[in-house]
Amino acid sequence: MSSHAEEELRAEQQYLVHAHACLRSSRAQLLELAERARARPGDEEAVAWLEWRAEQLRDENKSPLFFGRIDGPEPRPCYIGRRHVSDEQDEPVVIDWRTPMAARFYRASPGQPMEVTRRRRFGFAADGALTSFDDEPLTENSVSAGLSELVIAEIERTHVGPMRDIVATIQPDQDEIVRTELASTLIVQGGPGTGKTAVGLHRAAYLLFEHTKLRRSGVLVVGPNDLFVRYISRVLPALGESQVVHLSVDELVAAKRKPVPETAEVAALKGDARMAQVLAAALWAGVRLPTEDTVVRESSPYVRIHPETVRELSEDLVAQRVPVARARAHLIERITAHVRRELETRGHAPSDADMRRIARAKSVRELAASVWPTVNPAQVLVDLFSDADLLGRAAEGVLTAEEQRLLLWPSAPASVGRAKWSLADRFLLDELASLVEPPTRFGHVVIDEAQDLSPLQLRAIMRRCVDSATLLGDMAQRTTPWAAGSWRAVAEHLGVPSRVLQLTTSYRVPRDIVRVANSLLPEISPELPPTVSGRHVPGALEVQASEDTADSLVELLRAAEQHPDSVGVVLADDRFTAVRRRLAAAGITAGLPHEDEAEHKFSLVPASLAKGLEFDHVVVLEPELITAAGQDGLRLLYIALTRAISRLTILHTGELPAALAAAR
Ligand SMILES: Nc1ncnc2c1ncn2[C@@H]1O[C@H](COP(=O)(O)OP(=O)(O)OP(=O)(O)O)[C@@H](O)[C@H]1O
Numbered sequence: 001m002s003s004h005a006e007e008e009l010r011a012e013q014q015y016l017v018h019a020h021a022c023l024r025s026s027r028a029q030l031l032e033l034a035e036r037a038r039a040r041p042g043d044e045e046a047v048a049w050l051e052w053r054a055e056q057l058r059d060e061n062k063s064p065l066f067f068g069r070i071d072g073p074e075p076r077p078c079y080i081g082r083r084h085v086s087d088e089q090d091e092p093v094v095i096d097w098r099t100p101m102a103a104r105f106y107r108a109s110p111g112q113p114m115e116v117t118r119r120r121r122f123g124f125a126a127d128g129a130l131t132s133f134d135d136e137p138l139t140e141n142s143v144s145a146g147l148s149e150l151v152i153a154e155i156e157r158t159h160v161g162p163m164r165d166i167v168a169t170i171q172p173d174q175d176e177i178v179r180t181e182l183a184s185t186l187i188v189q190g191g192p193g194t195g196k197t198a199v200g201l202h203r204a205a206y207l208l209f210e211h212t213k214l215r216r217s218g219v220l221v222v223g224p225n226d227l228f229v230r231y232i233s234r235v236l237p238a239l240g241e242s243q244v245v246h247l248s249v250d251e252l253v254a255a256k257r258k259p260v261p262e263t264a265e266v267a268a269l270k271g272d273a274r275m276a277q278v279l280a281a282a283l284w285a286g287v288r289l290p291t292e293d294t295v296v297r298e299s300s301p302y303v304r305i306h307p308e309t310v311r312e313l314s315e316d317l318v319a320q321r322v323p324v325a326r327a328r329a330h331l332i333e334r335i336t337a338h339v340r341r342e343l344e345t346r347g348h349a350p351s352d353a354d355m356r357r358i359a360r361a362k363s364v365r366e367l368a369a370s371v372w373p374t375v376n377p378a379q380v381l382v383d384l385f386s387d388a389d390l391l392g393r394a395a396e397g398v399l400t401a402e403e404q405r406l407l408l409w410p411s412a413p414a415s416v417g418r419a420k421w422s423l424a425d426r427f428l429l430d431e432l433a434s435l436v437e438p439p440t441r442f443g444h445v446v447i448d449e450a451q452d453l454s455p456l457q458l459r460a461i462m463r464r465c466v467d468s469a470t471l472l473g474d475m476a477q478r479t480t481p482w483a484a485g486s487w488r489a490v491a492e493h494l495g496v497p498s499r500v501l502q503l504t505t506s507y508r509v510p511r512d513i514v515r516v517a518n519s520l521l522p523e524i525s526p527e528l529p530p531t532v533s534g535r536h537v538p539g540a541l542e543v544q545a546s547e548d549t550a551d552s553l554v555e556l557l558r559a560a561e562q563h564p565d566s567v568g569v570v571l572a573d574d575r576f577t578a579v580r581r582r583l584a585a586a587g588i589t590a591g592l593p594h595e596d597e598a599e600h601k602f603s604l605v606p607a608s609l610a611k612g613l614e615f616d617h618v619v620v621l622e623p624e625l626i627t628a629a630g631q632d633g634l635r636l637l638y639i640a641l642t643r644a645i646s647r648l649t650i651l652h653t654g655e656l657p658a659a660l661a662a663a664r
Contacts, residue, residue, distance in 0.1 A: 271454025
């Protein structure tokens with residue numbers, strides 16, 4: 001390092017010390033203000049807010065206060081960090097990565113420098129000490145040198161434990177998506193490792209920063225399974241965002257008992273959007289208008305309500321299929337208003353207290369409940385699946401006779417409580433429950449692995465969201481029989497306008513591995529463009545033929561034991577138990593990743609659970625057995641191959657699947 005560079009480094013280190021001092025002083029000021037406010041009675045709200053702000057400014061030294069700097073367009077350099085820091089004069093010392101000024105750090109490029117003359121990225125040691133920087137001069141004539149070394153080092157830093165944030169190294173194509181306005185519902189199609197999950201989570205953090213209303217309504221992140229949700233759930237808290245709820249698809253329709261399995265054919269039918277029509281028809285078939293007069297005896301004098309009046313008062317609620325609980329409440333309000341008008345016409349002047357009593361009156365409540373009887377979604381579904389005539393009426397013109405036959409249970413359960421529900425049934429119950437009382441809604445929803453969701457699952461998620469969502473996925477990684485099948489079909493079920501954006505550069509997967517994975521695309525998703533890789537890692541791909549793959553695996557893992565890299569062995573689902581035992585017999589512990597708080601050095605991952613995960617070194621064990629898993633076999637293999645950050649070893653004993661053999 002030249003003496004000039006050393007001097008610069010020292011100056012940056014001092015700036016970091018200064019930033020820490022400013023942060024501490026701001027926090028001390030806030031705590032002092034909170035102390036003073038506490039002495040004033042009635043200022044509890046201000047105290048809570050000041051304490052919350054002070055908590056946010058706690059200097060825990062978990063991550064560096066800034067990670068980058070831009071020179072220009074401001075007279076002073078701008079330092080970019082995970083949160084804002086200002087000095088005693090309230091001048092910014094570090095600006096939050098989500099501000100418009102910070103966008104230039106991510107977006108400025110040679111050719112389009114956006115008035116930035118230089119981008120600087122900082123390198124830090126594990127203890128938080130600033131140890132290096134990397135400069136990129138930006139002028140209209142400069143040429144892009146590809147990913148900076150610090151970005152590559154960040155991507156290749158050993159991956160053990162849950163996913164971490166990428167705030168220091170977000171790439172321009174990703175930043176565009178992160179900062180798209182809240183009103184847009186986005187569908188992000190991207191190949192493996194293009195950063196979809198990371199982008200979705202950073203978008204949530206960005207939107208929470210930009211829109212205070214989201215802080216009240218919150219953000220929901222939905223992932224495919226518990227394993228995956230645990231893997232990603234620490235990213236947003238690390239970015240200081242706690243108003244986010246993470247749920248797996250199963251948790252969304254919380255069930256106490258484990259769902260019962262069912263055939264792919266039945267599950268796909270139950271996930272079909274037409275089922276929503278059938279359920280609505282079944283539920284609304286229960287709506288009955290009265291045929292006789294009702295006498296409201298709680299008013300003085302009595303008021304008689306004719307069936308025709310009830311029809312007039314509830315007509316629009318029925319026509320618009322207003323959710324049952326709400327419709328009933330509206331009708332009670334309307335009947336009460338009707339009673340008031342009747343009494344006034346007859347020369348009486350009922351007080352507000354009289355009217356409140358009438359709104360609570362038994363006769364009025366019973367009348368509303370006779371139009372919209374109390375519905376138990378489980379009872380509706382049990383009746384529907386146990387009674388061919390009932391199902392026939394609800395599904396008329398919607399489902400074929402054969403489809404109706406598929407839905408019917410061979411025998412009805414002894415009681416509703418004894419009914420056994422599949423995962424798809426749980427979404428039908430959720431659909432029915434929403435016709436009675438819509439669920440609480442979040443300001444924005446991020447849906448990961450959206451390519452795998454059924455139309456009914458998409459509906460369930462979208463009704464939990466106020467107006468916009470971010471869907472992330474890769475059609476080539478689609479592995480569920482109930483999936484909508486294309487982004488166009490997905491868009492149809494969202495209920496809001498949406499647009500599809502593409503990410504095509506993989507930051508995770510090295511070039512040689514991407515090439516092999518791309519060779520499967522013509523068979524699994526010919527409509528998609530091949531992924532390109534931003535990184536070349538010499539020796540990233542190794543293919544080993546072996547007489548006994550388990551023996552070879554033991555040997556390979558023993559050699560890896562001393563190395564800090566995470567290792568994930570992806571294998572056919574039905575090989576999991578046998579291989580785990582074989583490894584245990586050899587004294588090697590391996591289990592599902594993130595299974596418990598103690599992370600295993602070696603993860604053993606059934607191919608059907610590998611989606612979304614990643615490891616420094618991936619071993620794909622016996623690919624020929626993974627592809628044998630039915631029509632999704634090739635997709636599972638595509639997913640397995642692309643979990644690698646630095647190395648992929650394919651251990652096979654039989655013939656390699658044709659596409660792999662050709663691409664070697
Ligand atoms: N800009 C970036 N800087 C550093 N790391 C990145 C960047 N973009 C992506 N990564 C890393 O690449 C890996 C893949 O990211 P992510 O899981 O978000 O991709 P994905 O598109 O969801 O992949 P998949 O489809 O395989 O699940 C992660 O480790 C992520 O941290």
